[in-house]
Amino acid sequence: MPKILVVDDEEPIRLLYKEELTDEGYEVVSIASGQGLVERIEQEGPDLVILDIKLADADGLALLQEIRNRYYDLPVILCSAYEVFKRDVKAIAADAYVVKSSDLTPLKKAIRRALEGKSGERGKG
Amino acid sequence: MALRFSTCCVKNKAMASYEENPSQITQADVVVGIPSYNEATTIAYPTTQAGLGLLQYFGDKTAVIINCDNNSSDGTKEAFLQTPTEVPKIYLSTPPGVRGKGNNLMNLFAKVDALGAQACIIVDADLKSITPRWVRSLGEPLFMDFGFVAPLYVRHKYDGTITNNIAYPLLRSLYGRRVRQPIGGDFGLSGELVRIYLEREFWNEEIAQFGIDIWMTTQAIAHGIPICQAYLGRPKIHRPKDPGADLGPMFSQVMGTIFGMMASCEPCWRSVKWSKPTAVFGFGLGEIEQPPPVEVNADGLYRRFSEGITQFRGVWQRVLAPEVFAKLIEAAEIERAYFDFPSQLWAHILFDYAMGYHTLDGERETLLRSLIPLYFGKVYSFVLRTERMSLQEAEEYIEEQCMVFEETRPYLDERWGSTGDADA
Numbered sequence: 001m002p003k004i005l006v007v008d009d010e011e012p013i014r015l016l017y018k019e020e021l022t023d024e025g026y027e028v029v030s031i032a033s034g035q036g037l038v039e040r041i042e043q044e045g046p047d048l049v050i051l052d053i054k055l056a057d058a059d060g061l062a063l064l065q066e067i068r069n070r071y072y073d074l075p076v077i078l079c080s081a082y083e084v085f086k087r088d089v090k091a092i093a094a095d096a097y098v099v100k101s102s103d104l105t106p107l108k109k110a111i112r113r114a115l116e117g118k119s120g121e122r123g124k125g
Numbered sequence: 126m127a128l129r130f131s132t133c134c135v136k137n138k139a140m141a142s143y144e145e146n147p148s149q150i151t152q153a154d155v156v157v158g159i160p161s162y163n164e165a166t167t168i169a170y171p172t173t174q175a176g177l178g179l180l181q182y183f184g185d186k187t188a189v190i191i192n193c194d195n196n197s198s199d200g201t202k203e204a205f206l207q208t209p210t211e212v213p214k215i216y217l218s219t220p221p222g223v224r225g226k227g228n229n230l231m232n233l234f235a236k237v238d239a240l241g242a243q244a245c246i247i248v249d250a251d252l253k254s255i256t257p258r259w260v261r262s263l264g265e266p267l268f269m270d271f272g273f274v275a276p277l278y279v280r281h282k283y284d285g286t287i288t289n290n291i292a293y294p295l296l297r298s299l300y301g302r303r304v305r306q307p308i309g310g311d312f313g314l315s316g317e318l319v320r321i322y323l324e325r326e327f328w329n330e331e332i333a334q335f336g337i338d339i340w341m342t343t344q345a346i347a348h349g350i351p352i353c354q355a356y357l358g359r360p361k362i363h364r365p366k367d368p369g370a371d372l373g374p375m376f377s378q379v380m381g382t383i384f385g386m387m388a389s390c391e392p393c394w395r396s397v398k399w400s401k402p403t404a405v406f407g408f409g410l411g412e413i414e415q416p417p418p419v420e421v422n423a424d425g426l427y428r429r430f431s432e433g434i435t436q437f438r439g440v441w442q443r444v445l446a447p448e449v450f451a452k453l454i455e456a457a458e459i460e461r462a463y464f465d466f467p468s469q470l471w472a473h474i475l476f477d478y479a480m481g482y483h484t485l486d487g488e489r490e491t492l493l494r495s496l497i498p499l500y501f502g503k504v505y506s507f508v509l510r511t512e513r514m515s516l517q518e519a520e521e522y523i524e525e526q527c528m529v530f531e532e533t534r535p536y537l538d539e540r541w542g543s544t545g546d547a548d549a
Contacts, residue, residue: 068404087517113399
């Protein structure tokens, strides 16, 4: 069962994702803070991370860079209520960018694709 | 001053090269290579910047700048060697009559290997916007376990139309890596990757010319080399090019290389379903600048597309699947002001051409020529769709086009599979 780590400071979003993605057959772990995220990834060993951009205590795009420096190949999906951050060049290091919506179809599609993506590269996490 | 003719032996091929090594350098940790042909008026600038970058960012390492040239007749060698730098320089050349960027880089790679270098940075000889930071951004990841560094620069939406409409979407949908500038011309390579290149798995005359950039990128992916993109901030400013006017032989060389490598790299791309992002190095280094405008002759693009309908209709009919050909003719009949070349049609066309390249072995030259007007049609449509868009909006449009290519991949898989051994 693929494990997904959800990083979002809005509790309703965390609950919604947990319920919907558990129904899809994923194991879901949620956290509200971006502090110590890399260490948390180390502990949890997720197969994929869903990362909010506007966290109360951290910048999701900066966190994405931290993740990439350590976990070169870990799928990360950026989620935001704002489409505008998609145009930030830092967002290209994410596997996908999904605008938050009550319809989780685009998110579920992005998760499936990211988990199906194959990389044969050596090293770098 | 050391002058010598030497022969560098690489797999299945030996290329004589001329060398001037005034400082008699026999070892270097880092090499900056500058390929050239008749670049006497421009080569001093990237040489100077490379020298400053090596001193500033790799001062604790031994370094050399190498100009790998095609025996230029305009004084490129003198312009290079006379450029004042603290870092020593070496001049290499192919023999008289041997041209091609790929041949230049093979000479460079042999020298990099002989010097025992850990890192090789390649920059174009006509670059006007390179700074010392570029040397850092392209070189530093090579000392952080990355083996291939591709450039990531701000480009005008009409600069790099082969990249935007062909190389990037095809590479991404085939090999599953999002390398935004796979034929950017400025790269960083580890010593290990240079040795892989010297083995020359799959090599031909197109790669020896301008096919070399996409060959290097594809080989790095196919060999599982860790890849990153160096964010260079500044736009790539070199000789301006109108996408309709300056296509030249580069188009056929790049396309021939992409299609040709699909056979040798089949096990790699056949296992790919969706693409993955590529790490980016160097955010926050330097200021972001806007690229200069690129003039595009939209009338010329449409005219050459229209002429192709008459000239290559028969070839298109043979290469394209009947339903794809029908869609193409339908698009061509749309009034010019509303002309559109849908991304899915473009993906189908390129995938059909990839198939055609394998199955119509004796007609590859005609096949590649017949693709040029279609490419002009696609670029014309791109210009119409994006003329009011900002750079970022155009970038989003390119990303959406890439997703269409990825979603259309099963079409290629099905066609390729249905031929039995398509690469035989």
